[in-house]
Amino acid sequence: MNEMIFLDNHSTTPIDPRVLEVMNKVFINNFGNPSSVDHVFGEEAKEVVTSAARQVAALLGVNYQNVIFTSGATESINLAIKGRVEAIKAKKNKVKVLVSPLEHQAVISCCESLLGSGVDLTYLKVDDAGRLDLEDLRESCNAGADLLCIMAANHEIGNIFPIKEISTIATEARVEFFCDATQGVGKMEICFEDWGIDYLAFSAHKFYGPKGVGGLLVKDKNRLRPVLHGGGQQSGLRSGTLNVPGIAGLGKACELRNREMVGDEKAIGVLKEQFVSGLKEHLKNLEFIGDQANKLAGNVSFSALGANNQGVISRIRNRVAISTGSACSSGVIAESKVLRALNQPPKVVDGFLRVCVGKFNNGQEIDEAARIIVGAIEEVRKVGVGN
Numbered sequence: 001m002n003e004m005i006f007l008d009n010h011s012t013t014p015i016d017p018r019v020l021e022v023m024n025k026v027f028i029n030n031f032g033n034p035s036s037v038d039h040v041f042g043e044e045a046k047e048v049v050t051s052a053a054r055q056v057a058a059l060l061g062v063n064y065q066n067v068i069f070t071s072g073a074t075e076s077i078n079l080a081i082k083g084r085v086e087a088i089k090a091k092k093n094k095v096k097v098l099v100s101p102l103e104h105q106a107v108i109s110c111c112e113s114l115l116g117s118g119v120d121l122t123y124l125k126v127d128d129a130g131r132l133d134l135e136d137l138r139e140s141c142n143a144g145a146d147l148l149c150i151m152a153a154n155h156e157i158g159n160i161f162p163i164k165e166i167s168t169i170a171t172e173a174r175v176e177f178f179c180d181a182t183q184g185v186g187k188m189e190i191c192f193e194d195w196g197i198d199y200l201a202f203s204a205h206k207f208y209g210p211k212g213v214g215g216l217l218v219k220d221k222n223r224l225r226p227v228l229h230g231g232g233q234q235s236g237l238r239s240g241t242l243n244v245p246g247i248a249g250l251g252k253a254c255e256l257r258n259r260e261m262v263g264d265e266k267a268i269g270v271l272k273e274q275f276v277s278g279l280k281e282h283l284k285n286l287e288f289i290g291d292q293a294n295k296l297a298g299n300v301s302f303s304a305l306g307a308n309n310q311g312v313i314s315r316i317r318n319r320v321a322i323s324t325g326s327a328c329s330s331g332v333i334a335e336s337k338v339l340r341a342l343n344q345p346p347k348v349v350d351g352f353l354r355v356c357v358g359k360f361n362n363g364q365e366i367d368e369a370a371r372i373i374v375g376a377i378e379e380v381r382k383v384g385v386g387n
């Protein structure tokens, strides 16, 4: 097999050809600006956007008028957190935000950017498997807070969080709940309205849609202040001409997940087990990280003890795409913040690898990838530290 195998579906996913087909049609046939009220080009583009909002609404259990389209989860997260904090600050001096330490950097950095401007940030407790301490959550909410930020599913260890229960705890304590559902949408059941969630962010490219487009669901638009100022589109909350082809692609991706998610996730789970068996058959000293009872079907996060992950990646990078969870900025490789929050020992962090199976993977690729990864781990273990 000469082709690269893509097993990094947490970072992004390949676009579904059916999504691309819809986008191509919209690019050609519906190039109007949905804000143009004076001609049919605008009306048709607006119709495309409305029908995409309905597709999002059907997947996530929300009224289509409560969907705000954005450039992706990072923007949605900023709009929800900064937009809400600014609105609260108009009424009182101090804003208290509760956040899980396992959140994506987009949430953590957004929250931390508000420190020193009247925002008090408290990190919630998690255990070494990344499970949220629900008693600590309840106590923290009951002690009084304005906004709670907890993700639906984690981007590294794949943990699924009990967001329905979390939402109930927040609602009972009158704390608003923002959920970054970027890794959860299209992979797990989410009922925005029924579960009482206040804000929910997502990105299309995590579920076989296009990059650069996403959304924010909002229970009550009056509670937010805009972050972007301009032409006043989308109830003034997100100015800027709408990315109509991207939004159409996002809508189609939602429609497909709504129809196919359950079957696809089941098949992905079978492939994941096949991959794990392939590892376990040949390797000892593997540690599987995270909450094994509540995980996204495609996630395998593990540490091959004694095999430095950079050494493994350098051996496989032209054949299989997986991730170490590390981030590289300014040429310096920083270890995974999620693993640090789990208090994992250095030997576990050193050997950490993240694999995520997606709907376009097949059994042959899975066996081949397991064989290649096993070979690289054995080699690195033989050569020794740091190689």
Ligand code: PLP
Residues within 6 Å of the ligand: 010, 011, 071, 072, 073, 074, 075, 104, 106, 151, 153, 154, 155, 180, 182, 183, 203
């Ligand atoms: N939140 C989570 C959990 C993610 O996994 C990601 C992307 O990896 C983001 C937010 C940011 O998404 P985007 O880069 O599409 O804005």
